[in-house]
Amino acid sequence: MNSLHLAVLAVLSVPIAAAQAATNNSSAPPVSAEAEAVKGNNAFALGLYGQLRSQPGNLFFSPESISTAFAMAYAGARGQTATSMAHVFHFTLPPDQLHPAMGKLLVQMNEKSPNYQLSVANALWAQQNQNFQQDYLKLVEANYAAGFHQVNFLLAPETARTTINQWIEAQTNNKIQNLVPPGTITPLTRLVLTNAIYFKGDWLDPFDKSATAVADFHVSPVQIVKAPLMHQTGSFNFLDGGTFQALELPYKGNALSMVVLLPNDVAGLSALEHSLSADALTGWIARLRSAPRVIVTLPRFTMTQQFELSRTLAAMGMPQAFNSAADFSGMDGTRDFSISAAIHKAFIDVNETGTEAAAATSIIMRATAMRVEPPPIVFNANHPFLFLILDTRSGSILFFGRVVDPTR
Secondary structure (H helix, E strand, O other): OOOOOEEEEEOOOOOOOOOOOOOOOOOOOOOOHHHHHHHHHHHHHHHHHHHHHOOOEEEEEEEHHHHHHHHHHHHHOOOHHHHHHHHHHOOOHHHHHHHHHHHHHHHHHOOOOEEEEEEEEEEEEEEEEOOOOHHHHHHHHHHOOOOOEEEEOOHHHHHHHHOOOOOOOOHHOOOOOOOOOOOOOOOOOHHHHEEEEEEEEEEEOOOOHHHOOEEEEEEEEEOOOOEEEEEEEEEEEEOOOOOOOEEEEEEEEOOEEEEEEOOOOOOOOOHHHOOOOOHHHHHHHHOOOEEEEEEEEEEEEEEEEEEEOOHHHHHHHHHHOOOOOOOOOOHOOOOOEEEEEEEHHHHEEEEOOOEEEEEEEEEEEEEOOOOOOOOOEEOOOOOOOOEEEEEOOOOEEEEEEOOOOOOO
């Protein structure tokens, strides 16, 4: 069985305050709180991808991990800091509904299954003797099952960094290593919030390894690489989107699946990316229909990527969280903290058996009609495509990525 790992790390330089200030949205949501939280997570996923897609090459991250880590920080934010974070992460529910909804989704994801492994873990790492609001600590424990660990950032920052990295490695089956690089934790660090997600699942219909063959993968109209391409024919949920195709590959148990978005043209990835939005993606997934015979070609690939997200998130609309204007007084009753680093790392391995993926996020805070049998559908992913791993129970996007060159 293959695995999927994800970890998220957040380091704060100030203590975390009590429950977050309420937003202006006091009206009851038209859907369940959990569904509204999922809608926000998916909107953030597409918004973040829109910021990152200008980077060349492959791309992979876990919006679930990042959103969860920042939801814990948001619980201690106040004023304009809270408002801007709610805007970027699409936290549309009032805090007294958002955090319990996030908690229910986490409980669902951590339910044991004989068909796959999926786990999400959270933790807070605080400076010894730092005073935190008990209401805040109770909130993150009750809704995020976040254990509270005291470490000595002031006198032993490297020891604290090693401890945090070891926790992340353990939670992600050693797929996310050295998330927090040397020098990130300093004597000014007061709080680190971490999230780690791990997934390991077999395809419901595995690919036959004997059918895999090295063949041309068209990185661009003028560049070709040799890559191992997997092949199978079967019944899958499929959508002909006109300029692209969408295919759903379920994992055993049908609680999670991979959705692949494949442009018709080798050079069509950019146009597909520009047409991509949360509403569009939701509509495409809803329009997937069972096709009796699909000839599938998909590359085998592995990738690991790491991001420092401070500048990206600031550009998306929450600069206050990263400078002296930050207000995380809900954590400790003061305005002494700001976020000094937001680090995310993700790993994925896709092969004939299934998928292994992991991610971690760390937030570091410092002080300051008649039917005729149709012909088979050909889904030939021998050129760049997008993919996501979906929790089909809630509709939440756990992982999101792009394959431009499966050999890298």
